[in-house]
Amino acid sequence: MTGRVARVAAPLAVGAAVLAGWEWFVTARRIRPYLLPKPSAIWRQITLNASDILDAATVTGSNALAGLVAGSVLGILAALVASRFGLVNELLIPLAAAVNAMPIIALAPIFNNMFSTTSTVPRRLIVTVVVFFPLFVNVLRGLTQVAPIHRELMHSYAASGWAFARKVRLPNALPFLFTGLRLAASLAVIAAVVAEYFGGVQKGLGTRITSAASNTAYPRAWAYVAAACALGLVFYLAATLLERLATPWRARP
């Protein structure tokens, strides 16, 4: 019980200390607000713009979620195909590595030109591309790294390929899948926010950050940054919760 309290209290205490230090530093050194606003000023902006922040977060959040789902489904399917066929495996891995190496910054303007300016599709596509790789790599690893003893046992039971996949490969891959998903959840939010920096629909946290910054309303820009941070955290925690529900057999620290 004390362990659980400490686990929640410790990061909260550190966070509070950092905020207090920040406030003190900006006040004491008289840092100009366009360089670094005070946390209290940012908080004021958060409360003033609460409803707009919530709207913007909903827009960005749904883009991130749509892309996360699409990218996960594609990554899992590709891993299933790759694990089934050795040749496809060898073809897909360099391809996936190439996709991963591609900077999304390069994609955003191109995707924006491919669709109308009122479309959310380009942003979701970017998130999909970003999410694909961690899911693909992790699920593929889980599907192929079956314990030799489980392989031999199933062989001794004269199990069909399908039974082996269903009873060993897939459950074996689940923890790997969630490792990928946890990674991808935070990445999805980052990608959704950054994708908004490159034009398109004037909605969402990324858009609000750029417009506030260009109006020199720095505390407001920071308020939206804080919201993006919270959104990323929500995604990460949701992925962690899902992991706990789906793989109850794994020991938790």
Next chain:
Amino acid sequence: MLAGVGESGAGTSPAAVELTGVGKVFAGRSGEVAALAGIDLTVVVGEFVTLIGPSGCGKSTLLRLVADLTEPTAGTLRVNGKSPRQARLDQDYGIAFQQAGLMDWRSVARNIELPLELRGWDRRRRRQRAVELLELVGLPEFADHRPSELSGGMQQRVAIARALAAGPRLLLMDEPFGALDEMTRERLQAELARICRETEASVVFVTHSIPEAVYLSDRVVVMSARPGRVTRTVDVELGERTEEIRGAPEFFAKVTEVREALRGRRGAGSVAEGAQR
């Protein structure tokens, strides 16, 4: 001679395991390695045979040949009168390894049920059988536990229950107690001896431990390395296995006999024979 079909005379009932001139050569990077050569071995129905020998004598390979987990490069194998492949497809044997190899994502009972699921048993019958087997291996209250909640010895018992699940006529065991402490090991040996008496299964058992081999077996097959071959077989006729027997002089006499066979004192004949080849 009015016994059932299963016992219709030694002449017609096939041996549990029959090996003639079996050899196995592994093709390695630095040339070929002969793991086994000229193995002749018959395990009759209901017999408990242990393979013992130094590391690298091919005893595990021999077991894996019987299980059709690998294929011989010479000689013929018959398992229940069939090819090992057919015997595996018919699931004539149950197998247990040094590692329990339980699946973390299944409960203890569902681990035992796995081979039954693959044979298409329905849920109720499977669960009933798992409960029976957990009773047999002394873990009746652990059906719904996770394997990770069990000690190594308990996990190994579950693995043995799983090997017994489909009621196989042949049990193949590759050092199943090798990773356990001495106390747990002796307790599990006694349990295995009882289970074998109750199920009347034939057993091929691989071990490093001389007392374990003598305690469990009807016959101990002593092997030597490079290439792995049978140097001697020791018949153990100790009657029913009890705890007292571990302290009996006849037990020690057999242990000594096996030890000397392993050292090659009385196996000198076959060493010479090996040299002639």
